[in-house]
Amino acid sequence: MTPSVLAGLVGAALVGLGLYGLISNPHPLRKLLAFNLVGSGVFLVFGIVARRGAAAGFAFDPVPQAMVITGIVVAFAASALAVALILRLAAASGKVTLDPRAWTKPGEGGQ
Amino acid sequence: MDEFLLAAAGVIVLTVAVGLARILRGPDDVDRLMAVQLLGAGGIAALLLTAYATRVPGVDDVALGLALLAAFAAMAFLNHLDASEGESE
């Protein structure tokens, strides 16, 4: 098994693990963490395409690699925005949950 | 010689992986922090050994970055550990 195929399988496993965590963890920050796992798994699967596309005299295909680099930064920007929203939600409502059942009870939701 | 470098890297990764069991067991956050530090040092050592054996270019800069970031992460966790007192928003 070549290193790139192995890394691709790792990426697949990471997507699965992250997806499970995203659904089953009640804590919103933990959900965000799991979402980041999914993201890095996807990047890894995407990246092995870069390793396999050894064309044009490169040891790798620079196009997917460059896109992964921008992708990592964009993923971080999205995470930061999500964190700000979660904190604001908790400050406004006193609840640290995204569970819809918690919001149907009487109580101030948002402002 | 390359085989030896790789073998050394393998042993270090394996050793440090066993050390990560400390992360799993805890019992305190401090122990988890120590395991991450061990992983940082071991990871950098394994990275350097593998890079010198397989001749991936530019890895010395990656090692520099990792060394900085390992210190950065440790500092952030310590910041969390001892700043819980007097925190009110």
Added chain:
Amino acid sequence: MSDLFSLVAICAGVFFFFAGTVGLLRFPDSLTRLHALSKADNLGLGLVVLGLIPRADTPLAALKLVVVWALALVSGASTAQLIGRALRRGRK
């Protein structure tokens, strides 16, 4: 000759990583574990770096190896201090 030097230094480095990990797993409390960790950090990485220096292609590459170790030393020493204080204050 330089191969022999690398061999000895890297073997010693691996040994310290091993010893540090054993200590981290087997020692009874956090302070003694901290003691074990600093050996792996400082000596383990240091000896591996020392063993790789003769194999560096350029003086700059060798310098970078030394800086990597120096960074590990600085951060290891100060985090050990901070961890120790956090432990003494009972915050863990």
Added chain:
Amino acid sequence: MSVLAALDLGLALLVVGVAAWTVSARNLFAAVVGYVAYGLLLALVWVRLYAPDVALTEAAVGGGVTGVLLVTAGKRLDALASAEIGAPPGRGLKIFAGALAALVAGALAWVVLTLPSTPPSLAPAAAEAASGPGAGLGNPITAVLISYRSFDTMLEKVVLILAVLGVWSVGADAAWGRAPAPLRKPEPDGAMILLAQVLAPVGLLIGLHIFWVGADAPGGAFQGGALLAAMGMVAMMARLMAPPRIDSRKLRLALVAGPAVFLVVGVAGLMLAGHLFAYPQNFAKPLILFIEAFMVVSIAVALPMLVSGPPDGGAK
């Protein structure tokens, strides 16, 4: 190369194991510690895939800065007094989630194993870009980022600015224009100040070095900028530096400098070299370094501002 194969396999198992720990850890802090360790390990995997540029970015942004973002957020969340956490999901949901996750992972693994052996690739086009308009760039990644896919890279910087605006706008109305809350409230220990005082200048030098060599070797604006951002946050954590007020003109100029300069040079290319984001043949390399220098500034400022969060204070 059986030793190398064993090393790869061990690394792969380790990455998956730490990821599993991150998902299953009992408290948030433990999960974040696991996530940072995971980021470091993933960087090693990327190095094995001959992608040192991605390795640096992943370790810096994916592991380090995201870890600090989550630790800080967890601390702030704990400080919100009456925070209650939702109930853990029932067994049914867990089984459903597990089945779904296994299905998706299995499908992806199948795709990975059955990829065509000679994949379609944009590498030749990128090679042309690296030797053409981005002439003289030894690092094909930088050539792709600044020359071949320049529009993507420019818009990606705009996304970063939009995210900063989004985070700021979440703050209370009365706090608008003020500075975000510091990353740490109490006075730090002497050892932490010392560490920051040593780390920040050395890190500054290393970040600039990685940016500078990026034209020809692994490195570049993203990687250097992310390291500089991390060092800025080191200084903030030791209270050597406070987050600036968000209505500071300098801050806002630094934020928009990267995309603005990129755009100006790109439009100039329309007039001088024939199409948008084309660089005149003889000036390509200095121009690219010029753009990258401003992008480094934007990234180094945007990331700590994103971690610092919305402006703080104002009337209750």
